[in-house]
Structure formats: C-alpha cells, structure tokens
Amino acid sequence: MTTPVHEIPVLEIKDLQVAFRAGKKLIPAVRGASLMVYPGQTVAIVGESGSGKSTTAHAVIDLLPGTGVITGGQILFEGRDIAGAKKSDILALRGSSIGLVPQDPMTNLNPLWRVGTQIKEALVANDIATGKDADRRVVELLEEAGLPDAESRARQFPHEFSGGMRQRALIAMGLAARPKLLIADEPTSALDVTVQKQILDHLDSLTDELGVAVLLITHDLGLAAERADHLVVMYKGQVVESGPAREILQDPRHPYTKRLVSSAPSLASQRLSSERARIQIKEQAVQTAAEIAEEVATHDDEFGEGQQTVVEAKGLTKDFVLRGGRPGSSTAFRAVDDVSFKLARGTTTAIVGESGSGKSTVARMVLGLLDATSGTVEFDGVDIMTLSSKKQQLALRRQMQPVFQNPYASLDPLYSIYRSIEEPLRTHHIGTDKERETRIRDLLDKVSLPAAVMRRFPNELSGGQRQRVAIARALALEPEVVILDEAVSALDVLVQAQILNLLNDLQAELGLSYLFITHDLAVVRQIADNVLVMQNGKVVETSTVSTVFDSPREEYTRRLLDAIPGGSIPLAT
Amino acid sequence: MPESYKLPPPGQERFLAPIDETPLEETGTLDTSSPPESQWKEAWKDLRRNWLFWVSAAMILLVLVVVIAPGLFTDLDPNRADLSKSLDPSSSGHIAGYDKQGYDVFARMIYGARASVLVGLLTTILVVVLGIATGAVAGFYGGWLDSLISRVADVFFAIPLLLGALVMLSVINNRFPDRGEFGAIIAVVTALGLFGWPQITRIARGQVLQVKNMEFIDAARAIGATKRSNLLRHVIPNSLPPVIVTATVSLGIYIVAEATLSFLGIGLPFGVVSWGNDISAAQNQIRSGQRIGVLFWPAGALAFTALGFILLGDAVSDALNPKRRSE
Numbered sequence: 001m002t003t004p005v006h007e008i009p010v011l012e013i014k015d016l017q018v019a020f021r022a023g024k025k026l027i028p029a030v031r032g033a034s035l036m037v038y039p040g041q042t043v044a045i046v047g048e049s050g051s052g053k054s055t056t057a058h059a060v061i062d063l064l065p066g067t068g069v070i071t072g073g074q075i076l077f078e079g080r081d082i083a084g085a086k087k088s089d090i091l092a093l094r095g096s097s098i099g100l101v102p103q104d105p106m107t108n109l110n111p112l113w114r115v116g117t118q119i120k121e122a123l124v125a126n127d128i129a130t131g132k133d134a135d136r137r138v139v140e141l142l143e144e145a146g147l148p149d150a151e152s153r154a155r156q157f158p159h160e161f162s163g164g165m166r167q168r169a170l171i172a173m174g175l176a177a178r179p180k181l182l183i184a185d186e187p188t189s190a191l192d193v194t195v196q197k198q199i200l201d202h203l204d205s206l207t208d209e210l211g212v213a214v215l216l217i218t219h220d221l222g223l224a225a226e227r228a229d230h231l232v233v234m235y236k237g238q239v240v241e242s243g244p245a246r247e248i249l250q251d252p253r254h255p256y257t258k259r260l261v262s263s264a265p266s267l268a269s270q271r272l273s274s275e276r277a278r279i280q281i282k283e284q285a286v287q288t289a290a291e292i293a294e295e296v297a298t299h300d301d302e303f304g305e306g307q308q309t310v311v312e313a314k315g316l317t318k319d320f321v322l323r324g325g326r327p328g329s330s331t332a333f334r335a336v337d338d339v340s341f342k343l344a345r346g347t348t349t350a351i352v353g354e355s356g357s358g359k360s361t362v363a364r365m366v367l368g369l370l371d372a373t374s375g376t377v378e379f380d381g382v383d384i385m386t387l388s389s390k391k392q393q394l395a396l397r398r399q400m401q402p403v404f405q406n407p408y409a410s411l412d413p414l415y416s417i418y419r420s421i422e423e424p425l426r427t428h429h430i431g432t433d434k435e436r437e438t439r440i441r442d443l444l445d446k447v448s449l450p451a452a453v454m455r456r457f458p459n460e461l462s463g464g465q466r467q468r469v470a471i472a473r474a475l476a477l478e479p480e481v482v483i484l485d486e487a488v489s490a491l492d493v494l495v496q497a498q499i500l501n502l503l504n505d506l507q508a509e510l511g512l513s514y515l516f517i518t519h520d521l522a523v524v525r526q527i528a529d530n531v532l533v534m535q536n537g538k539v540v541e542t543s544t545v546s547t548v549f550d551s552p553r554e555e556y557t558r559r560l561l562d563a564i565p566g567g568s569i570p571l572a573t
Numbered sequence: 574m575p576e577s578y579k580l581p582p583p584g585q586e587r588f589l590a591p592i593d594e595t596p597l598e599e600t601g602t603l604d605t606s607s608p609p610e611s612q613w614k615e616a617w618k619d620l621r622r623n624w625l626f627w628v629s630a631a632m633i634l635l636v637l638v639v640v641i642a643p644g645l646f647t648d649l650d651p652n653r654a655d656l657s658k659s660l661d662p663s664s665s666g667h668i669a670g671y672d673k674q675g676y677d678v679f680a681r682m683i684y685g686a687r688a689s690v691l692v693g694l695l696t697t698i699l700v701v702v703l704g705i706a707t708g709a710v711a712g713f714y715g716g717w718l719d720s721l722i723s724r725v726a727d728v729f730f731a732i733p734l735l736l737g738a739l740v741m742l743s744v745i746n747n748r749f750p751d752r753g754e755f756g757a758i759i760a761v762v763t764a765l766g767l768f769g770w771p772q773i774t775r776i777a778r779g780q781v782l783q784v785k786n787m788e789f790i791d792a793a794r795a796i797g798a799t800k801r802s803n804l805l806r807h808v809i810p811n812s813l814p815p816v817i818v819t820a821t822v823s824l825g826i827y828i829v830a831e832a833t834l835s836f837l838g839i840g841l842p843f844g845v846v847s848w849g850n851d852i853s854a855a856q857n858q859i860r861s862g863q864r865i866g867v868l869f870w871p872a873g874a875l876a877f878t879a880l881g882f883i884l885l886g887d888a889v890s891d892a893l894n895p896k897r898r899s900e
Binding site: 007009012036038230235236238239240241242243244247253254255256259364368369393394397398400401402404405406409410411412414416424427428455456457459460470473477 | 581583584585586588589590592594595598609610611612613615788789791792793794795796798802807810
C-alpha cells in the first residue's frame with residue numbers, strides 16, 4: 001500500500017453543504033465538509049449517528065434520500081465536478097467508477113433473485129460482460145470475495161446465505177465493474193465481530209490488490225484507525241478534525257475526538273471501577289442481603305439468606321422443535337446445551353458469544369420467560385421453576401429484572417415515560433399515586449435523566465435516553481439481579497460509554513448483581529468480573545475477565561479477542 | 574500502515590476545526606423545545622396538515638348533519654306520494670322534481686342518508702369488535718385456538734360478502750317477515766357483519782403477532798404482568814392503527830354494500846327510505862329514458878358519502894403509517 005505522493009485524488013470533496021427539506025425549511029445536515037481520497041487509499045469518516053457521515057458519502061453517488069439536496073460545494077471525481085452533474089452522468093459513474101457496499105446485508109439483496117443473477121445484473125448494467133461471459137465472471141467475483149464453492153453459491157437465494165456471506169456477495173457486486181472508488185457504509189456493523197474481522201481483512205487485501213480507493217464510513221474509531229490511512233472525524237455535520245489515522249488516535253486535539261478516543265470500548269482496557277472498590281461493593285452487597293434476609297425471615301414467600309451466590313444455573317438445556325421436511329414430522333434443535341454458572345452477589349458475570357450461540361436463550365431461561373428443557377435455575381438457593389404460587393412468582397419478579405437490547409422496542413410506544421416506569425409499581429401494588437410519583441422522580445434522578453422526561457413519550461427520546469428509562473424501570477422494584485441482554489450493543493460508542501458508567505455506578509450504589517449478555521468482548525473488559533464464553537450452545541471457557549484477556553485457553557476465545565478492532569494499536573497516555 | 578510517507582499527501586495534512594466554531598455539546602441531552610407528544614397526538618398533527626383530511630372531514634360532517642337533522646334541509650315528507658305529480662320535473666321548492674310514485678326526490682335523498690349511514694356505522698362497529706376480539710385471541714394465544722379461529726375466518730372469508738349477505742338476508746326475510754324499520758337495519762348489519770369480520774381478524778392477528786414479540790412485552794412479563802393484562806394494556810392498543818385505517822375505508826364500502834342489497838330488493842324493505850331502494854326504483858327510468866335525473870340524486874349521495882369515508886381512510890393511513898412511526 002504505497003501511495004505516490006503527487007497524484008490527482010480520486011475523490012475530492014470541497015466545502016460540501018447538504019440539507020434536508022422539511023416542509024419549506026431546509027435543515028442542514030452537512031456543513032462545509034472537505035476531504036480527499038487518493039488512488040488506492042483507505043479513508044475513513046468517523047462520527048456518531050447524525051453526524052452527517054453517511055449523508056456525505058451518499059451525496060457522492062447521488063443516493064441522498066428524497067428530501068436531501070446539495071446546497072453548496074463541490075464533489076470532484078477525478079477532477080470532474082459531479083455535485084451538479086446531470087442524472088445520466090452520475091448513473092454512468094455509479095457502479096462502473098464508484099462502487100457501494102451498503103450497511104445492511106439483510107435488506108440489500110432482493111430475496112426473490114438468485115445471488116448470482118443480482119451480481120450479473122451489475123455486470124450487464126455496466127456493459128462489462130453479457131450472457132455466458134457474465135456467468136463465468138460472477139463465479140470469479142464470488143470466489144474473489146472469499147465465498148467457497150462459488151459456482152453453486154451463485155445459484156442460491158439470499159435466504160440461504162448467512163449475514164457474512166451476504167456481505168461478501170455485496171462486496172463482489174460493489175467491485176464487479178472494477179470501480180476506482182468503493183464506498184463502504186458501515187459494511188460490518190450488522191455482523192458478529194469475528195465475521196467483521198474476516199470481511200474487513202478480505203476487503204483490505206482485495207482493494208489493495210485491485211488498487212481501489214476505499215471511503216469507509218464507521219462509528220467505531222478503533223476500527224477506522226486500524227483500517228484507514230487517513231481519518232476524517234465528523235460531528236454535527238462538520239469536519240472537526242482530520243489527518244493521518246494513527247496520529248489522530250494517539251494525539252487527538254479536538255475535544256470531540258478526545259471524547260471518542262476515551263469512549264471507544266475497543267481502546268479502553270480497564271474495568272471501570274478499581275479492584276479494591278470491587279471487593280468492597282461485593283462485601284457490602286452480601287452484607288445488606290443478609291440483613292434484609294434476617295428482617296424478613298418470617299415471611300415464607302421471600303428468598304433465602306444473603307449467600308455469596310445469588311443466581312446459580314445448573315445444567316441448563318433448551319431444545320427448540322423445528323418443523324421437519326414432511327408434514328407432522330419435527331426435529332429438535334439444541335440451542336443451549338448443559339450450561340452451568342454462578343453469579344456472585346454484587347458482581348457482574350458476562351456471557352459472551354456470537355449470534356446463535358444461545359446466550360440470549362440462557363438469559364430468557366434465567367428470567368423465567370422461557371421454560372428450560374432440563375436443568376435448574378436457583379435464586380438464593382430456591383429453584384425458580386418450582387415456584388408454583390402466584391405470590392412466589394411475583395416475589396421472584398421483584399428480585400430479577402431485565403434490560404433488553406433494542407432501545408426502540410423495549411418501551412411501549414403508547415406509554416408515557418411516567419406510565420412505563422410506573423407499570424412495575426402498579427403491577428405489584430406498591431405505594432399510593434403520590435408515593436409512586438416521588439419514586440419515579442427518584443429513579444429518573446438515579447439514571448441521570450431530568451424529571452421533565454416523565455411526561456414525554458419514547459419516540460421523543462434518543463436511544464441512550466430510552467435505555468436509561470429501561471434501566472429505571474428495571475430498578476423500580478429494587479431488584480437484586482439485573483439481566484442486561486445486549487443492553488448497550490445498539491448504542492453509539494459515546495452513549496454506550498455513558499450507559500456503562502451509569503451501570504457501574506448503580507452497581508456500587510445499590511449492590512446490584514449483573515448478568516451481562518453481549519457479543520462484544522471489548523465491553524466485557526469494562527464492566528464484568530467473570531466471563532462465560534459460549535459457542536453453539538455450549539460454554540467453552542469460564543474464568544475471570546483478566547484471565548480471559550491475558551491468557552485465553554480456547555482457540556475460540558482467542559479468535560474473539562483478535563477480532564476486537566483497534567485492539568492492537570498502542571495509545572499514547 | 575505504510576511507513577513510506579512521513580508527510581501526508583497534499584490535502585490530507587493534519588486539520589483541526591476552530592474549536593469555538595464547533596462547540597461540543599453534552600452527549601444525550603434532552604430536547605425540550607416542543608411540548609410532549611404521544612403517538613396519537615403526533616398522528617393527529619400530521620392529519621391536520623393533510624388537505625385530504627379536511628376535504629373528507631367536511632364531506633362526512635355534511636353527511637352526518639343530514640343524518641341527525643334532515644329537517645334542516647327539507648320540510649317535505651319523504652313518505653308522501655302524489656301520483657298526479659309522477660315524474661314531474663323540478664319546480665320551485667322541489668329542486669329534484671318527483672319520481673315515478675310521485676315522491677319528492679330531494680326529500681328522499683335527504684332522509685335516505687339515515688338508513689345508509691346507520692348500516693355502515695353499525696356494521697363497522699360490529700366487524701371491528703368481532704375482528705379485534707378474534708384476531709387478538711388467535712394471534713396472542715396461538716396453538717389450537719389460533720388454528721380454529723383462523724380456519725373459521727378463512728371459511729367466511731372465502732364466501733363473497735354480497736353473496737353471503739344475500740343468502741343470509743333471504744333466510745332472515747323468510748323467518749321474520751315483519752321486523753319494522755330498525756329490525757330491518759339490524760338484519761342487514763348482521764348479514765354484512767357476519768361475512769365482514771374475517772378481514773379485520775386477519776389484520777388484527779397479523780399485527781398482534783408482530784407486537785407480541787416486541788421487547789416491551791417481554792419486559793412487562795418480567796415485571797410479573799399477567800398474559801391478559803399484557804394483551805389488553807400493551808398488545809391490543811399497539812395493534813390498532815392498521816385496524817382503524819381498514820375500518821374507516823370499509824365504512825364507505827358497507828354503505829355501498831347496503832345500497833347494493835337494497836337495490837337487489839333484499840336489503841331494506843321498500844317501506845324504509847334508503848338510497849338503495851330509490852336507486853332500484855329509479856332504474857326503470859334508464860330503460861324508459863324518461864327523467865334519468867331521478868336516478869342521479871340518490872346515486873350521487875351514495876357516491877359522495879362512500880368517497881368521503883374512503884378519502885378519510887387514505888388520510889388516516891398516511892398519518893398512522895407504521896413506517897413513519899418506527900424511528
């Protein structure tokens with residue numbers, strides 16, 4: 001990857017202004033962005049959602065959504081201004097000179113067409129090849145994109161492909177016409193970390209080989225720094241800092257870049273609270289639980305005394321019945337196979353694995369939302385599956401609460417924030433209306449939201465704010481255990497860092513125990529004490545966080561660790 | 574990462590935006606510039622911006638005023654016939670003239686609205702209540718209950734609405750020949766409702782299936798909410814938008830269906846003033862070619878009303894568009 005210094009840039013964006021039309025008003029989305037991409041180079045635009053990074057990229061290939069307009073500036077492709085060019089000129093560029101790898105591999109392939117046909121379409125549309133030639137070329141392209149057995153794969157439909165394979169097919173399509181520039185818009189954010197690494201490695205070597213310049217759009221600074229030569233950091237539609245990738249990472253100057261660097265989980269390396277503080281929290285939690293247990297020892301529906309272990313799973317197994325080939329026949333699919341673990345009071349145990357590893361199924365069984373095929377879950381020594389009376393079940397609910405992944409789906413859109421948080425209190429007949437309101441104000445304060453949020457509705461809040469509300473709702477019943485099912489995975493890095501800090505503070509304050517389900521090992525390091533690594537429904541490694549990071553035993557764990565983007569880049573501290 | 578160039582190429586030198594021009598804001602601040610807005614309120618705001626809504630609302634309002642206070646529009650009696658004036662053209666006080674029986678055409682059009690709109694409204698209410706109840710139960714509880722309800726709905730869905738209602742009404746006509754004006758309306762509502770509910774059932778069931786898998790349902794379950802309270806408090810309210818859209822459009826369609834049944838002579842009996850009956854009576858004018866205008870008054874009123882509801886359905890559908898709601 002040697003870049004001759006004096007060359008015409010493939011792409012030069014000068015003072016680009018893009019706005020979105022809302023009624024008669026124009027709302028600016030990109031304000032005066034400038035950047036350059038040289039042949040064969042990888043340039044990354046980094047920023048949070050809403051920073052204008054995707055809008056900038058889409059302006060280049062004229063794929064702005066209907067209400068978007070370029071209001072100023074120039075986009076020079078090989079020296080020619082294409083910002084005001086005719087539709088037909090841009091159409092001629094699209095595909096043949098500028099390729100695109102879109103964000104979501106699940107929705108960007110036509111489900112009714114064979115994958116090969118769709119790539120062939122790209123070849124035919126750009127007059128590269130037709131008929132038999134095109135068919136041969138399709139197979140070559142798929143092989144090039146790293147799909148084994150390309151010839152039969154080309155005849156398959158998108159639903160027969162995994163997410164990673166679809167993204168490879170889309171890369172093959174983007175590179176079909178050998179463009180000079182490839183725009184990759186968050187190409188791997190919908191994929192598992194290990195697949196992400198494979199795809200990016202492959203994309204790297206392929207574009208090097210072909211001499212294609214890449215404009216990479218991402219929210220992950222670690223990933224950008226690892227893959228790109230040049231970084232452009234965008235914030236609120238403006239370029240706030242740009243320069244050589246490593247320099248920016250090691251010496252960020254703009255406050256926003258500094259914030260990004262310090263928040264990126266892949267770059268941070270420490271547990272958020274110190275070792276000593278951790279031990280204190282744990283002891284405190286055990287002691288408080290013991291005191292509470294003594295006080296309520298006379299109640300028969302309460303749970304046992306303050307033991308070290310708050311939740312214990314023994315041999316959890318779950319089979320799902322899949323419909324078989326013939327009507328009436330069925331096969332069993334083992335999603336979770338003999339999973340055992342202990343969650344110590346006041347600590348965090350993380351369950352890590354790729355999608356399909358069964359980690360969320362474990363969470364649902366622990367919560368009692370799903371019946372286990374075999375095995376038991378004990379809460380304070382009591383098997384939760386033997387709880388028969390309504391009263392006992394409700395008592396368990398008060399002790400264990402979930403926070404789910406998708407901040408857009410975890411709150412009822414028709415309920416105000418007040419009603420959402422009130423729901424658990426109401427269900428358990430806690431307090432009068434007045435007392436509940438005080439409690440809700442208190443809870444909102446705990447999750448650092450202003451009380452004014454109460455009267456708002458979920459659609460008016462950002463993802464991070466909704467997740468805070470979800471946490472407040474989970475805490476309303478004063479549970480001992482909170483099960484966080486990918487609770488920060490859908491959030492931007494900055495918001496993610498905030499929520500992780502909040503969770504850590506709450507743990508210290510309330511002595512909570514967390515079961516933390518995630519696919520991201522980088523986050524684990526920031527919050528967990530113990531880790532369970534799951535693969536195909538089985539636990540492959542169990543140990544403390546430091547052991548897993550310093551000396552992973554299993555090949556699979558090592559692969560997960562390697563896949564953390566930017567992990568290898570030294571930071572100047 | 575190449576070590577070959579120490580100096581970045583031109584245009585890629587280190588750049589830092591002036592910090593005072595790009596001020597940093599606190600991450601995750603709350604936008605309090607506008608008052609709180611629920612989804613329904615937001616949809617209503619959207620609706621108010623749509624001219625289609627105002628046009629259709631004005632049309633429907635006019636029809637409703639006619640239904641509630643027909644006396645405001647005419648002081649003639651729609652049931653008074655004067656055969657001597659049969660097919661007389663319009664004259665002062667009788668803008669639409671007289672039909673073959675010597676009824677005042679305009680007065681009959683005004684009074685005919687009541688039966689038509691009543692049938693449309695009652696049928697829609699019946700169909701929505703039946704449809705949501707069956708659809709929600711089928712979608713939410715699943716299993717054999719779902720199979721049973723879905724299959725029964727399929728059977729009724731397979732029978733054309735008009736054909737089914739026709740058979741049903743002829744059975745009712747035979748068993749209860751004298752049932753009065755209101756009884757007649759109830760009979761038509763029953764017949765149409767019996768074959769109309771599966772449409773809503775299907776929509777409600779599909780929507781419930783989607784909503785019940787959302788995370789806030791799991792969250793409510795984890796709180797300890799019972800299945801039934803979950804269904805009533807979360808699932809059904811969130812399944813309503815598409816049902817409301819379909820119901821609005823079908824209101825117009827049921828009004829047309831009633832007119833069709835009456836036109837065929839099996840809907841409302843001739844004693845009841847209704848657009849369908851008048852259209853039926855006026856069809857002879859087409860054949861004879863005399864005073865075709867008699868036909869246009871009730872037919873025009875029918876088209877106007879149906880159009881009003883269908884346009885409203887369109888506007889409501891835009892406002893409640895689930896795609897717009899997702900983000």
